[in-house]
Amino acid sequence: MKALYDAGLDWLDERLQVRKAIEWASHKHVPVHQGSFFYYAGGVCLFIFGLQVFTGILLLMYYRVGADSSYESVRYISSKVSYGWLIRSVHSWAANIMVLFIFIHMFSVFLMKAFRKPRELTWMTGCGLLGLTMAFGFSGYLLPWNELAYFATKVGTDIIGQVPLVGHWLLRLVRGGEEVTGATLSRFFGLHVAILPALLSGLIGIHLGFVQIQGMAHVDDAPKTMPFFPNFMLRDAVLWLLVLNVIAILAVFFPWELGKKADALASAPAGIKPEWYFLAQYQFLKVLPARILLIPGELWGIIVLNGAGVLWLFAPFWEAALPESMKDTVVKLVGWGGLAGLAAMTLWGHLS
Amino acid sequence: MTILSVLFAAFLPFQCHAAPVKDQCVICHATLGDSHQAILKSFSRDIHREVGLSCSSCHGGDSSSDDAGQAMGAEAGFVGAPTRAETPKFCGKCHSDPSAMKKYNPSLSVDQEVKYFTSVHGKKLQAGDSKVAVCTSCHTSHSIRPAKDPSSTVYSKNIPQTCGKCHSDAKLMGSYKLPADQVAKYTGSVHGKALLERGDTAAPVCNTCHGNHGAVPPGVENIGHVCGMCHAHNEEFFKAGPMAKAWEKRKFHICSTCHNHHDIQHPTPALLSSDNGVCRKCHLAGSAQSKAAGAMKAKVDEIEGSYKAAEKSILTAEEKGLDMAEARDLWDSARMSLFQAKTAVHAFRPEKVAEAADPGIEATAKARKSADEAVHEFGQRRVGLGIASLFLTLLALGLYLKVRDLESGQG
Numbered sequence: 001m002k003a004l005y006d007a008g009l010d011w012l013d014e015r016l017q018v019r020k021a022i023e024w025a026s027h028k029h030v031p032v033h034q035g036s037f038f039y040y041a042g043g044v045c046l047f048i049f050g051l052q053v054f055t056g057i058l059l060l061m062y063y064r065v066g067a068d069s070s071y072e073s074v075r076y077i078s079s080k081v082s083y084g085w086l087i088r089s090v091h092s093w094a095a096n097i098m099v100l101f102i103f104i105h106m107f108s109v110f111l112m113k114a115f116r117k118p119r120e121l122t123w124m125t126g127c128g129l130l131g132l133t134m135a136f137g138f139s140g141y142l143l144p145w146n147e148l149a150y151f152a153t154k155v156g157t158d159i160i161g162q163v164p165l166v167g168h169w170l171l172r173l174v175r176g177g178e179e180v181t182g183a184t185l186s187r188f189f190g191l192h193v194a195i196l197p198a199l200l201s202g203l204i205g206i207h208l209g210f211v212q213i214q215g216m217a218h219v220d221d222a223p224k225t226m227p228f229f230p231n232f233m234l235r236d237a238v239l240w241l242l243v244l245n246v247i248a249i250l251a252v253f254f255p256w257e258l259g260k261k262a263d264a265l266a267s268a269p270a271g272i273k274p275e276w277y278f279l280a281q282y283q284f285l286k287v288l289p290a291r292i293l294l295i296p297g298e299l300w301g302i303i304v305l306n307g308a309g310v311l312w313l314f315a316p317f318w319e320a321a322l323p324e325s326m327k328d329t330v331v332k333l334v335g336w337g338g339l340a341g342l343a344a345m346t347l348w349g350h351l352s
Numbered sequence: 353m354t355i356l357s358v359l360f361a362a363f364l365p366f367q368c369h370a371a372p373v374k375d376q377c378v379i380c381h382a383t384l385g386d387s388h389q390a391i392l393k394s395f396s397r398d399i400h401r402e403v404g405l406s407c408s409s410c411h412g413g414d415s416s417s418d419d420a421g422q423a424m425g426a427e428a429g430f431v432g433a434p435t436r437a438e439t440p441k442f443c444g445k446c447h448s449d450p451s452a453m454k455k456y457n458p459s460l461s462v463d464q465e466v467k468y469f470t471s472v473h474g475k476k477l478q479a480g481d482s483k484v485a486v487c488t489s490c491h492t493s494h495s496i497r498p499a500k501d502p503s504s505t506v507y508s509k510n511i512p513q514t515c516g517k518c519h520s521d522a523k524l525m526g527s528y529k530l531p532a533d534q535v536a537k538y539t540g541s542v543h544g545k546a547l548l549e550r551g552d553t554a555a556p557v558c559n560t561c562h563g564n565h566g567a568v569p570p571g572v573e574n575i576g577h578v579c580g581m582c583h584a585h586n587e588e589f590f591k592a593g594p595m596a597k598a599w600e601k602r603k604f605h606i607c608s609t610c611h612n613h614h615d616i617q618h619p620t621p622a623l624l625s626s627d628n629g630v631c632r633k634c635h636l637a638g639s640a641q642s643k644a645a646g647a648m649k650a651k652v653d654e655i656e657g658s659y660k661a662a663e664k665s666i667l668t669a670e671e672k673g674l675d676m677a678e679a680r681d682l683w684d685s686a687r688m689s690l691f692q693a694k695t696a697v698h699a700f701r702p703e704k705v706a707e708a709a710d711p712g713i714e715a716t717a718k719a720r721k722s723a724d725e726a727v728h729e730f731g732q733r734r735v736g737l738g739i740a741s742l743f744l745t746l747l748a749l750g751l752y753l754k755v756r757d758l759e760s761g762q763g
Contacts, residue, residue: 231759
């Protein structure tokens with residue numbers, strides 16, 4: 001068996017210099033400490049992205065975009081296509097778990113201060129990946145063209161319309177008109193299956209490239225390390241298998257519901273809410289007073305949310321400018337405070 | 353007391369409406385005791401008051417004069433309160449005058465008075481019987497609300513009670529040799545339950561069948577047409593069927609002979625039972641007609657049974673989160689067949705019932721099969737998941753052991 005493995009490796013090495021790549025990967029080390037578990041979160045995101053590409057391509061074989069066909073084709077996938085229900089449910093559940101792991105990855109990087117020089121660009125590309133993944137979630141949510149998706153998209157795009165000066169223009173751009181219609185569906189479909197996958201793949205490549213060039217943070221000051229290849233890779237694979245297992249269990253026991261077809265003339269279902277990863281922002285905008293200092297409360301909300309996003313994106317720069325004695329405290333406060341704030345607003349939104 | 357009464361009159365709610373600011377009728381009658389004040393209070397919510405009419409609009413007189421003799425004098429056109437016999441014409445002064453009604457409610461018909469005198473009530477009134485219902489018996493004198501207003505005495509849900517004021521009075525009805533149990537029977541009927549328990553205001557109520565202003569009991573010859581206003585296909589089947597002539601010959605009421613009238617119950621296939629169904633009222637056990645009834649019952653039972661079984665299977669599948677849209681569509685089409693089969697019973701031909709029921713029975717069989725297969729597949733999903741999950745867990749465990757082995761070798 002080993003002889004066969006070596007022969008295969010030799011064959012590849014003669015053509016692709018595979019041994020050099022393995023040699024290079026085995027020199028890369030990952031710190032081992034109490035928080036090492038969080039190093040696997042990024043790998044899980046990458047694995048789920050692969051899973052999403054795979055299941056997404058399978059769904060594309062039957063999905064037919066259009067106000068008259070989207071809902072019907074998703075219904076067909078769920079009820080008629082062999083294992084269609086499984087592929088659709090895995091795609092939907094995996095999307096949610098991917099966003100969850102991106103949040104875990106991002107907050108762990110922030111709290112471990114792994115964003116500091118020279119990893120500023122890695123951090124910023126990571127923030128970009130979060131934004132693109134959320135855009136993936138938002139655009140994909142509409143594609144079944146069901147009642148919940150329709151009204152959630154209507155509410156979500158209404159918020160875009162509140163942006164000063166360019167809000168209305170942006171709203172028309174996103175919706176393809178004044179209202180959420182088949183034109184919006186076509187746009188979201190194009191975004192979901194062509195534009196976002198291209199952008200996300202490219203940005204993942206850049207993000208991983210930066211990680212490879214810079215290596216893992218805190219390798220030099222860690223009491224112990226492990227080789228990236230094969231130790232960390234194999235451990236990564238164990239977690240991927242466990243995550244896949246969890247997604248399969250969720251898909252079988254909690255198949256993703258389709259609900260009623262979207263109807264623009266129907267009244268919005270009671271208690272309509274966005275997906276959980278938009279719930280904190282939604283709740284924040286919802287609880288603001290109608291007007292603050294004569295300016296609409298929603299506009300204030302958008303300014304605050306965008307301001308927080310910009311601060312988060314540029315964290316490596318403003319944190320570096322802080323006095324040395326304050327740095328750790330501020331990172332802890334912002335990191336844990338942000339996490340607690342998001343969790344509390346999400347919970348509030350869920351319960352209200 | 354007088355001062356208080358004047359103050360009471362001044363603050364009556366209808367002082368806010370568009371009526372003349374100084375209405376001497378109100379000011380004086382508010383000082384005349386509780387019964388007068390009660391009338392004023394009732395009238396404050398009356399539709400006539402809301403459209404700007406006042407006491408003198410109906411009763412005549414001069415509402416601007418504080419001299420009782422002058423205000424209620426013949427010269428001022430005062431007519432006072434009408435007797436019961438005078439009431440239809442009293443109300444008809446405006447309600448039978450199209451040009452008067454155009455000013456207030458152009459969509460309201462002006463034939464109430466004419467119709468009233470065609471009714472049993474009207475005819476008896478003309479014959480000198482003043483105990484019969486007149487306009488105010490149903491609409492009240494001073495608390496009149498439009499029929500669409502839920503607080504109106506003639507709002508559909510209130511009609512049984514309004515008609516029942518007289519028609520449930522055994523003593524009064526006894527004097528006309530009429531039963532007094534119609535409202536009680538109606539309340540327990542399929543129509544009464546729909547209206548009074550489920551709040552379905554589309555359900556028929558007393559005036560739907562008897563008419564309102566022209567209220568008469570439907571005669572033998574037109575009771576079928578009365579029921580047929582809603583149950584059109586039943587009437588059509590019946591009239592085209594073999595029973596119509598026999599019914600006519602024997603002067604049977606075409607619907608109520610089997611279904612009764614005020615206490616109509618939800619029809620079940622048991623009505624067709626060859627042992628104790630309604631058909632046995634005329635047809636002997638073992639007769640061809642009785643056998644035909646049995647055959648129709650069997651077919652209706654079959655579609656009802658398969659319909660319920662399919663629903664149970666669909667619900668079981670839906671509870672598991674399975675998509676049952678297609679099965680639901682089939683089930684809905686079977687529902688239509690079930691209605692059609694029950695309607696086709698009125699043709700009294702088993703083949704007509706089978707013709708309506710068979711597509712539904714086929715649809716329910718397909719729906720049930722689809723739902724049962726989905727539930728079975730759901731069970732298989734769990735088995736498949738168990739196998740896949742075991743495989744993934746073993747693979748993860750193998751990899752983990754490999755890492756442990758590798759790391760122990762690395763020291």
